[in-house]
Amino acid sequence: MDNFSNLMMGFSVALTWQNLAAAFLGAFIGTIVGAMPGIGASAGIAMLVPVSFNYDATTSLILMCAVYYGCMYGGTITSVLVNLPGESASVMTCIDGYAMAKKGQAGKALAVAQIGSFIWGTLGVLAIMLIGPPLAEFALSFGPPEYFALMFLGLTCLSAMGEGSTIKALIMVVLGLFFASVGTDPLAGAARFTFGNFMFLNGIDFIPAAVGLFALGELLIEAETVIAMSFGKYSLREMILSKQDWKDSFGAWTRGGMLGFLVGALPGAGATISSFIAYFVEKKISKHPETFGTGEIQGVAAPEAANNAATAGAILHLLVLGIPGSGATAVMLGALMIHGLRPGPLLFTQNPEFVWGLIASMYIGNIVLLILNMPLVPVFVAILRLPYSVLVPIIVTVSMIGVYSVNNSMFDVGAMFVFGVLGYFFKKFDFPVAPMVLALVLGEMLERSLRQSLAMSHNDPSIFFTRPIAALLMAVALVSLLMPIVQSGMKRRKNEGEAAVA
């Protein structure tokens, strides 16, 4: 079946009332979650995962992808109107978006962001459609060494390219692997770190950890300094762009979107890094770089196109290779596995109605978001005006319900609380939590691939460097790990040199 026929089949799946409702609901919830500072896509998806178990895998993933996209749209609202990024991927939008709002151009900034997000959200889905199947064919040749190398690449890239210290990120990966090893060993069935307690035999589920770390941990951090958001003025009339606005934005959308998709497709890179890179590239090539930061339209267009394109890149990576590259896609992977689906190259051949249904729903989801977001900004602003004291019990209630409903287990609820407190301290001391969640989700697969590879080679680790694809992936992973160390050493030497000259 060619791509067009597959897509038509996908639309027949996506256009059922249940899946359409999931797309609408996910887009709406995702926009609100994305707009709330601190509660990002990972937390939003983690809280919805248990709710999605009431539905089949296709509907569940449509809901989660719509939330993911919605978060990218929603993060823009508070970035432009309040100078507070709702999502880490919207940080760069704050710079020129809020400056535009101060000049009375909030509506224009929102429109530029949302149109750019729509264009590249849609083109990103087109790229998934075109690149996905041949990439899946290629990935069929992967064996345990290639899968291990790919997961290793994902974990190292997320550690090296994320915010903050690489060493702290790697520590979080290792801690995630430790938590993943609690319970029963996946190959031999031995009990590990259970201390004779049967509750630990099933291991630590990733959902309580993800909800605790992302949602509760963030609530506790926000509790330190409760900020009352005061929104800037905007009007719907301003959202109609002039010919000059379209002309000014077009190039930035194009460059930002292409960069965003390529960077987002790298395991670990994600929408945040994509938006950073897109902004700085746009500033670098601009004829008037000094105007960036004062309300330059390209400063909004580029990062917003990038973060939506990156989302599509991350989903491509998840679906085709089965390796998530961010906290949000890590949670989605966990959800898919609970539904009995294993993302990877075989997914395209064994579950085409699921894959193409999802791709079709992403086209629909982008249209829904564009329609919802433009006129519904006043509604979202009204919801965001809810006081923090009211938001806390809502988020705690949704988190508790979500976590409890997975296994009807109070152990999971207790684990969520423990991870929530840990998440608070991790965030205080700048330990990034996404690598831990990713390692927890990948832990069993990683261990299985590693041990199978070593069994194949009779304990010879050179198997990872003698098979070409595995060797290439390992080389890229090691370079990504060493680069921050080398750069930091060069920077220190430069500073010492300058200090000596002074």
Added chain:
Amino acid sequence: MKKGELAIAAFLFLMGWWILWQATMLPHLSLSGPGPEFLPNLVGILLVLLSAMMFVNTWRGSAVTPEGFIPDRAGIIRVSTMVVGLFFYVVLLETVGYLVLTIIYTFYTVTAMSKFRWYTRLALSVVIPLIFYQGFVGFLEVPLPRGTIFGA
């Protein structure tokens, strides 16, 4: 912050050794290839090395505490209030049941963190849990703890 980070690095260093010790007690059950002790050994070694690197980096780094790292008194009280509330919510959930306990928890949180009048706090405390109860239990048929005292 520097002292805190050094303490964390030291704790992780000891944790790494503890993991390695625990791994020695795991059976080697594999006929070919690594056994169940492999990943714990790897994790232990990496944790020891990385925590040592973190300790050295932190020792050599700046001792300046970033602004806002230590919250003000009001912030500490808010965070502590939330943690205590969450702790008792989790501990009592199965005994008291979702609906009644969430009403109590919501009242506690709204009272601790806002200046609403008592009737507004009471109204919010009842309305919010009821909405979620109807939505999740009534509509989505998600089972929630009913409690042994009130059975709700």
